Structures are given as structure tokens and as C-alpha cells.
Amino acid sequence: MITELKCRDIDIWKTFTCGQCFRWKHRPDGSFAGAAAKRAARIKYASGVIVIEEDSVTDTPENRKEAEHFWAEYFDLSRDYGKAREWLLSHDEKIGDAVKAGDGIRILRQDLWETIVSFIISQNNNIPRIQGCIEALAELCGEKIPGSELYSLPSPEVLSGMTPDALAPVRLGYRAPYLVAAAREYIKLRPLLEAEPSLQGTPGTADISDTGKALTAAEEYSLLLSLTGVGPKVASCISLFGLGRIESFPIDVWVRRVMHEVYGFDEGDMRGMKKYAEEHFGQYGGLAQQYLFYFIRRQNM
DNA sequence: TTCCAGGTGGCAT
DNA sequence: ATGCCACATGGA
Numbered sequence: 560m561i562t563e564l565k566c567r568d569i570d571i572w573k574t575f576t577c578g579q580c581f582r583w584k585h586r587p588d589g590s591f592a593g594a595a596a597k598r599a600a601r602i603k604y605a606s607g608v609i610v611i612e613e614d615s616v617t618d619t620p621e622n623r624k625e626a627e628h629f630w631a632e633y634f635d636l637s638r639d640y641g642k643a644r645e646w647l648l649s650h651d652e653k654i655g656d657a658v659k660a661g662d663g664i665r666i667l668r669q670d671l672w673e674t675i676v677s678f679i680i681s682q683n684n685n686i687p688r689i690q691g692c693i694e695a696l697a698e699l700c701g702e703k704i705p706g707s708e709l710y711s712l713p714s715p716e717v718l719s720g721m722t723p724d725a726l727a728p729v730r731l732g733y734r735a736p737y738l739v740a741a742a743r744e745y746i747k748l749r750p751l752l753e754a755e756p757s758l759q760g761t762p763g764t765a766d767i768s769d770t771g772k773a774l775t776a777a778e779e780y781s782l783l784l785s786l787t788g789v790g791p792k793v794a795s796c797i798s799l800f801g802l803g804r805i806e807s808f809p810i811d812v813w814v815r816r817v818m819h820e821v822y823g824f825d826e827g828d829m830r831g832m833k834k835y836a837e838e839h840f841g842q843y844g845g846l847a848q849q850y851l852f853y854f855i856r857r858q859n860m
Numbered sequence: 861t862t863c864c865a866g867g868t869g870g871c872a873t
Numbered sequence: 874a875t876g877c878c879a880c881a882t883g884g885a
Contacts, residue, residue, distance in 0.1 A: 682867040682868065683866090683867050683868080683881090684865055684866080684867090684881095685864075685866085685883085686866075687865095687884085688882075730881080730882060730883085731881080732881025732882050733879090733881050735881090787868090788869085789868080790869085792866070792867060793868080810866095811865095812865075812867090813866065814866080852866075
């Protein structure tokens, strides 16, 4: 099935290669092939339209509607990025170059559990190797996606039933036991975390506006922190990419570098960087972080 | 050989 | 609450 979504404000190359996701592979024709949640797709962009080809989905009205909803959310199409960029430019003197470099990046709204797995693997690791580990993990114990050669990532149930030794082929190193423990812990937290405020009003999603059960960003963050292998940086990435908390500002080695180079912070002054981000990047901290991350990383590669 | 990568857990203060 | 340090793996 082919899904077409109008979007004037996206650069899929930047969006897929800026380090927020790890499963999309660039192809010679400029398209990307990969997987998100339980779906496999080839994606290209031309003249204001994102074209998503899914061999594993047959073209029925229900499937079409579901695909449109899934991919529109995945690409965060309801957000006005032009407005976000203007907001950042008017609230910070020095972010202009990074915004210009990162123009076209959108924050992908990824599956929560996949985001947890991906960023536990990401710790003290490099991006090519993270990609390899995730593919190996999917192939070892994920589910084959029908009509595709790709596998989805293993569910928390599958992963919680494995031993770290059984994950040896994935070459996760010391992260293997983290992943197994986090899977077990996540199963308990899932009922709390799946009441997602950003999805309120979305068809097919429970409206939790009256139940009082919606978590604040801070509450979500502290729950994520309780997972084995999840510290401040990884929890921030999960908030940003897995829960749509676009104000979240993850600080890693690259962000420390760029905050030193552009803003003059001491590279150990995480406290100051965090405060600065809150005051200057505010509601768009996560987007600012991606612009800065992309900006500094591109200079060094 | 040593250093590094989208850091964190465990332990000592 | 904060400061070290070991941790598995593979590429530069």
C-alpha cells in the first residue's frame, strides 16, 4: 500500500540521519527503507509529499486510514515547525546557525518501548554500532514483518523472558542485562506510561482528561529513571522521542561540545546547560537540542 | 596500544 | 545530593 502525506516542511535525509532513530537506511535513489513499530516501509519525499510504501499492508479502507494516522503521528505532522523555529530564533541569540543547518528536521514520534530499547543500547556507544545492535536484536528475537525482510524489535514480554547470555549474538556488551531487567520493569510501568497526554482526543485512544491519571512530564521522567540502564540522558531521549515531550533537552557528549563551542559553557557544567536550555529553548528544548546535535555532529564528520 | 562512542550502576563521600 | 570508576564492544 502507498500512503501519501502532504508536508512542506521536512527534510527526510536530515530527519532520518540526525541520530534520533536508528532503523532507517539510506538507499541510492534517495529513499529510506526501514521499520517503525511493527511496520516496514520505503519512504521518499518529493514536491511536498511524503510517500510511504508498505509491502506488508494491503490496500483496504481501514488499513489506509490506520496507515495515514500512524505515519502522520510518526512524522509529527500536526506541529508547526516554522512557528517553532521562529520561536527559538526570537528567544536565543546564538542558535541561528544550528537552526539553519537543521532546517527540515522533524522530531519523530516513535514507539515508546522501541525508544527505550534503542536508547539503552545507545549509552556509551556510537551510532553505527547502535544501528547494528538494534538490527541484530530484531533479527535474533523480533517478529518477522510479513511481506518484508525486516523484523520488528522484540516486545518487553519476549525480552523479559530471555537471559543476557541468550542475547550474546547481538554484542550488546554490558547493556544486555540492562535490557532484560528494563523489559521486566517496563511491563509493570506500562499501564502508567501508556496514558499519553499528547494523544488525548486521538481516535482509538482512551481520553484520560477526566480520570486524573495523566502523568506530568516530570512524573514520566522519574518513572523512566527507575528503569535499569536508564539515567538522566536516556530518560530525556525517551521523553523526547518516545513520549512526544518536545521540551525535553537530553545532554550527551555532543551537546556538551556544542554548548561549549557556541555558548561558552564548561563541558562539565551540565547544570548550567540545563538551566540555559530551560530559559532560552523552553517549550522547544528538544527541537533545539536536535538542531544543535545535528549542527555539531555534521561539523565533525 | 590507546582513545572514543547520543552513560549508567555501584559505591564512597 | 555529588564524585569517581568500571563496564563490553569495535572502529579509528
